Amino acid sequence: MAKPEIFELSNGTINLKVSNFGAIITSLLVPDAKGNLADVVLGFDSVDAYINGNTPYFGCIVGRVANRIKDGKFTLDGVNYSLPINNGPNSLHGGIKGFDKVVWEVAEHKTTQNPSITFKYQSKDGEEGYPGDVTVTATYSLPSSNSLKLEMEAEPKNKATPISLAQHTYWNLAGHNSGNILNHLVQIWGSQITPVDNTSIPTGELMAVKGTPFDFTTEQTVGSRFAEVPGGYDHNYVLDLGEERLGLKRAAKVKDPLSSRVLNIWTNAPGVQFYTANYVDGVPGKGGAIYQKHSGLCLETQGFPNSINEPKFPSIVVKPGEKYRHTMVFEFSVE
Numbered sequence: 001m002a003k004p005e006i007f008e009l010s011n012g013t014i015n016l017k018v019s020n021f022g023a024i025i026t027s028l029l030v031p032d033a034k035g036n037l038a039d040v041v042l043g044f045d046s047v048d049a050y051i052n053g054n055t056p057y058f059g060c061i062v063g064r065v066a067n068r069i070k071d072g073k074f075t076l077d078g079v080n081y082s083l084p085i086n087n088g089p090n091s092l093h094g095g096i097k098g099f100d101k102v103v104w105e106v107a108e109h110k111t112t113q114n115p116s117i118t119f120k121y122q123s124k125d126g127e128e129g130y131p132g133d134v135t136v137t138a139t140y141s142l143p144s145s146n147s148l149k150l151e152m153e154a155e156p157k158n159k160a161t162p163i164s165l166a167q168h169t170y171w172n173l174a175g176h177n178s179g180n181i182l183n184h185l186v187q188i189w190g191s192q193i194t195p196v197d198n199t200s201i202p203t204g205e206l207m208a209v210k211g212t213p214f215d216f217t218t219e220q221t222v223g224s225r226f227a228e229v230p231g232g233y234d235h236n237y238v239l240d241l242g243e244e245r246l247g248l249k250r251a252a253k254v255k256d257p258l259s260s261r262v263l264n265i266w267t268n269a270p271g272v273q274f275y276t277a278n279y280v281d282g283v284p285g286k287g288g289a290i291y292q293k294h295s296g297l298c299l300e301t302q303g304f305p306n307s308i309n310e311p312k313f314p315s316i317v318v319k320p321g322e323k324y325r326h327t328m329v330f331e332f333s334v335e
């Protein structure tokens with residue numbers, strides 16, 4: 001079995017460190033307007049800390065199904081499935097030992113021009129309660145001087161199964177150790193959210209964000225309406241407004257006004273979970289940093305939460321012979 005390590009991709013402008021444990025982004029150095037580099041993702045210094053520590057899903061790929069499944073139950077092709085319950089009454093992020101807590105094989109690592117690394121994982125029938133064998137690959141690459149791309153694919157071998165992967169990086173464009181992100185500006189190309197019940201399961205309705213504290217259709221500071229969102233943001237947006245480019249929709253823009261660093265996220269996924277690190281509370285991170293509440297923000301492009309039990313949502317079921325494809329581009333600039 002492959003051993004957990006950290007690999008590096010660099011193109012002279014951006015420097016990325018990723019581990020084959022959980023396909024985790026552990027570090028990402030990005031320049032500001034003056035060329036000063038900062039590590040803009042929360043995380044730990046060593047792989048061991050991810051393996052042994054209590055990590056709030058820092059930088060990893062979550063699956064087989066990201067986000068929550070109501071009561072950890074679903075029925076597919078006439079069979080009832082029960083998943084591990086690990087978040088209130090629900091199953092979260094693929095279960096107790098999801099894709100974020102396994103060692104992936106390194107299928108390919110290119111260090112030359114347009115560096116890339118491909119991780120591969122074989123998920124077994126019955127693993128964490130899910131049906132059928134599935135082959136999953138995740139390729140991180142630096143296709144241009146200012147962008148990071150992630151292409152995820154998954155192919156079920158023998159049974160239909162729900163598949164919805166997400167990348168769970170916590171961003172802080174001022175630097176991972178710079179305090180909270182309440183002054184970051186965020187824009188999300190979604191006119192609706194999927195409102196949730198008291199256990200964070202969508203009710204099945206879509207709610208227009210206009211006139212609510214969830215409206216990020218124009219650039220807003222994260223903290224501007226925080227008092228009206230008890231606990232902070234942890235909501236799935238329906239990506240219905242972004243222009244398309246090369247098959248991807250524009251999903252979100254984040255700007256740190258101090259460093260002027262800007263991140264634009266493009267994806268082919270139908271939704272994005274906007275999460276403001278509400279449960280991160282005194283986590284000892286890289287270089288002695290202590291991550292307090294709201295010290296980062298996540299924009300996890302994904303299928304809608306609990307889609308497997310919600311016929312009104314876009315289906316996340318993938319059948320043998322079909323292929324799940326989820327691509328995202330993280331584009332950095334200064335403004």
Ligand SMILES: *[C@@H]1O[C@H](CO)[C@@H](O)[C@H](O)[C@H]1NC(C)=O
Nearest residue numbers: 073074075077078079080081
């Ligand atoms: C699946 O669960 C439902 C209710 O939760 C039940 O009515 C049904 O009989 C179950 N089916 C099987 C095949 O066990």
Ligand SMILES: *[C@@H]1O[C@H](CO)[C@@H](O)[C@H](O)[C@H]1NC(C)=O
Nearest residue numbers: 087088089090197198199200
């Ligand atoms: C959520 O609400 C339901 C009914 O509306 C209630 O039965 C349940 O105890 C509540 N759960 C939590 C975690 O508050």
